[in-house]
Amino acid sequence: MEAPAGLKYSKEHEWVTTDEAVATIGITDHAQEQLGEIVFVELPAVGDSVSKDDPFGVIESVKAVSDIYAPVSGSVVAVNEELAESPETVNEDPYGDGWLIKVRVSDPTDFEDLMDSEEYESMVAEEKES
Amino acid sequence: MVAEAVKRTPLYETHRRLGARMTEFAGFAMPLQYRGILEEHRAVRTAAGLFDLSHMGEFMVQGPGALSLLEATLTNSAARLAEGQAQYTIMCADDGGTIDDLIVCRLGADQYMLCVNAANIAADWEALAAAPHPEVILQDISDGTALVAVQGPHAVRILAPMAASVERMRRFHVIRAKLAGSIESTIARTGYTGEDGFEIFVAARDAAKIFELLLEAGADCGLQPCGLGSRDTLRLEAALPLYGHELDRATSPLEAGLGAFVKFGHGFRGEAALAVQRDRGVRKSLVGIRTDDGKAIARQGYPLWSGNRPIGAVTSGTYAPTFARPLALGYVEAAAGFAPGSALEVEIRGRRVSATVVALPFYRRAGSRN
Numbered sequence: 055m056e057a058p059a060g061l062k063y064s065k066e067h068e069w070v071t072t073d074e075a076v077a078t079i080g081i082t083d084h085a086q087e088q089l090g091e092i093v094f095v096e097l098p099a100v101g102d103s104v105s106k107d108d109p110f111g112v113i114e115s116v117k118a119v120s121d122i123y124a125p126v127s128g129s130v131v132a133v134n135e136e137l138a139e140s141p142e143t144v145n146e147d148p149y150g151d152g153w154l155i156k157v158r159v160s161d162p163t164d165f166e167d168l169m170d171s172e173e174y175e176s177m178v179a180e181e182k183e184s
Numbered sequence: 185m186v187a188e189a190v191k192r193t194p195l196y197e198t199h200r201r202l203g204a205r206m207t208e209f210a211g212f213a214m215p216l217q218y219r220g221i222l223e224e225h226r227a228v229r230t231a232a233g234l235f236d237l238s239h240m241g242e243f244m245v246q247g248p249g250a251l252s253l254l255e256a257t258l259t260n261s262a263a264r265l266a267e268g269q270a271q272y273t274i275m276c277a278d279d280g281g282t283i284d285d286l287i288v289c290r291l292g293a294d295q296y297m298l299c300v301n302a303a304n305i306a307a308d309w310e311a312l313a314a315a316p317h318p319e320v321i322l323q324d325i326s327d328g329t330a331l332v333a334v335q336g337p338h339a340v341r342i343l344a345p346m347a348a349s350v351e352r353m354r355r356f357h358v359i360r361a362k363l364a365g366s367i368e369s370t371i372a373r374t375g376y377t378g379e380d381g382f383e384i385f386v387a388a389r390d391a392a393k394i395f396e397l398l399l400e401a402g403a404d405c406g407l408q409p410c411g412l413g414s415r416d417t418l419r420l421e422a423a424l425p426l427y428g429h430e431l432d433r434a435t436s437p438l439e440a441g442l443g444a445f446v447k448f449g450h451g452f453r454g455e456a457a458l459a460v461q462r463d464r465g466v467r468k469s470l471v472g473i474r475t476d477d478g479k480a481i482a483r484q485g486y487p488l489w490s491g492n493r494p495i496g497a498v499t500s501g502t503y504a505p506t507f508a509r510p511l512a513l514g515y516v517e518a519a520a521g522f523a524p525g526s527a528l529e530v531e532i533r534g535r536r537v538s539a540t541v542v543a544l545p546f547y548r549r550a551g552s553r554n
Contacts, residue, residue, distance in 0.1 A: 090205075090413070091222050093503040094479050094510075112533065114481050116221045116503045117413055138479075 055178060056083045058149055062165055063174035064125040069149065072165055076131055080153040081113065081122060081144065084178050089115040092144045095137040097155055103129045104157055106164050111154065113144065126164035128157035193238035194330050194391035202409055210302035212239035215411035224414035225505040228377050231406030232336030234398050235415060237383070238391060241305035241326040243298040243312065249319035250294050257315050258288065259437055259454070261447040265290040270356045270372050272445055275311055276454030280436040280461060284308050285427060289358045289372055297370065299331070299383070301427045315453070330391030334398060335381030335418075337549075338405040343382055345401060347371065350382060364397055376415065378422025378547050421504050423472060423513065423545035429484060429499045430470055430513055439466045439515070441544070466518045468496060472542040473512040475530055480537060482512040482530040489529040489536055495520055498530065504546065511546050 061069045067085035071078045086092065094114040104110040109121035110130075133155050137143060144152035159165075169177065191212045199206065204215035215236065217224060227233050245253060254262035260273035267290050275283040284304040289297045300308045305326055312322055334343055344351045347361040350371060358372040367390045375381035386394050399409065416426070425431050430440050436454075437446050438461050446458060475482055482501040487494055501512030512530070516522045524543040529536040 090217065091220055094481060096480065114503070116417060116505075117216070119481065119483060 055087065055175070056149075057171040057174050057178075059171045061149070061171065062125065062168035063171065064123060064168055065177070066123040066125075068123060068125045070125045070165075070168065075159060076156050077126055077128070077159050078153050078156050079125060080148055082174070083148050086145045086148045086152070089113060089118070089120060091116050092141045095141045095144060095154070097133045097137070098130050100130050100133060103127070103160075104155070106161075113141075122154065124157070125168055126157065126159050127161055128159045130155050131158050132156040191239075193236055194388040195236045195238060195332075195395055198392050198395055199236065199409075204409070204411060207412065209412055210239055212302060214239060215409070217411040217413045218409045221411070221413035221417060222505050224408055224410040225417050227406060227408040228336045228379055228410060228414065228418055229506055230337065231408075232334055232338040232342055232381075232402050233377070233408055233410035233414065234395065234402065235333040235335065235410050236391075236395065237331040237333055238329070238388070239302040240331055241298075241300040241302060241308065241324065242329045242331070242385065243300065243309070244323040244325055245296045245298060245312070245320060246323075247294055247320045249317055250296055253312065253315055253317040253320050254288060254296060255450045255452060257312055257453055258286075259446040259452050259458070260288075261450055262288055262290070262296070263450065264447075265296075267292060268358055270358045270374055272356075274431075274437040274442060274445055275308060276437065276452070276458065277311075277433060278454055278457065280438075280454045280457035281433040282427070282431040282435055282437060282440070283311055283433070285425060285431055285437075285442075287372070287374060289370070291358065291360070291370065297385075299385075304427060311453070328388050330386050330388045330394075331383060332386070332391065332395055332398065333375055333381060333383045334402070334407070335375045335377040335410075336379050336407070338402070338407065339379070339381040342398065342402040342405055342407060343371075343384075346397065355380075363394060367394055369394070376422075376424055377418040378424070378545065379418075379549055416500075417502050417505055420500055420502055420511065420513065421506055421545070421547035423547075425470075425513075426500060435468075435515075436461055436466065438462060439468050439470065439518075441470045468515040469518040469522070470499075470513060470544075471516055471522050472524075472544045472546055473498065473501075473514050473528070473530065474540050474542045475510055475512070475532075476538045476540060478509040480532045481510040482514070482532060482537075482539065486512075487531040488514055488516055489531060490516075490520060495522075495528065506547055511542075513544075516541075
């Protein structure tokens, strides 16, 4: 399991970039591994707003359907259109080409309760033990 | 309430060593996948796959009264089985609802083996024991029996060097053979994948050895260990029912489209109720469903609509790797008469998506009749 430093992480296994007004959001390596082979990704449209801790889209693997939760609130400025044809990119490159959406962050304090990579890694380790 | 311990098959350690991701199914820790559901699915369609099915139950039914008991409790006609033949059959309740679907193998003159779903072992046993059965010895041999399946176009090539007689076996035939010179086995040319293949029953103590031998024997042909994930996508493409999805106590085999396995006239439990359904029509029918956008998956429980009328629900839905699109099975009101090509809608997360009824099975292997 890989969780790059410099990103912020949610309890629901999403990552978000922090260094700009427009944040990129995706799911973690651990999340894609748990889901298995991803075959469909349903994302909002540009201009939609997303609310922190609410589902903004859906990821389907062969076995299961899972909600994706917004780690921060904001308005969607870009969605990863490539995933419509190649959803497996989320498995192959979850922190790179497998990004999901970019949002203009409405409230920078949304980042405060998110985890850094070390905190996220220890949460995952605890989940695995329990 | 104390949770019951999750049971392990004799191959549990083998699965861990092979790096399987495990899941719980019918009270057993079972492999969900090894290298991935899609890859395992493709291996079975194009080469071969090896499955641990040791969670399934096996009953021996023996003695002069054995056939009478089977005729009284199962919808298909066990009387038509010659020694060395197997058949798919259904166990029904009085109201025609399905207790289980299973395979009967006739191993000897008065000797039959039933292979039943793991989740239904107790219910099946109860139903058999409740029927009058003079001169029958009923034995549940599930715990001491392991079941592994080799499925796929190369299955016969993999198994033949270990048991030459399998090459001459026809579909739904069963033999006893010594594998690798010493392992006693019962081999049926049956499966749950839509491919050619064999299901091999051995003593639990021999399971790990036979699994290893088959993995080695199949390595050159592209055989892969396969988990329940690909078993489900394979059986769905072949439109083979899964108990708890297409079949349950509230569903009859006629509603499930399994009329070919219901032989009227031998006095089986539920026959009167099924005769009424046959004569007056069934309340619901199983259909194949393809969502038109080819993206979102219609999953179990999703409502089906025709215009503004709720007409049924999806019972199984998944991404179908062979077709690279989602496919589903579901029940619709029989009266609505949804022939292949009919339009309907599936409600996916509150949104109605247009879909089309398609003929079953979705997948039929080249050169097969069934």
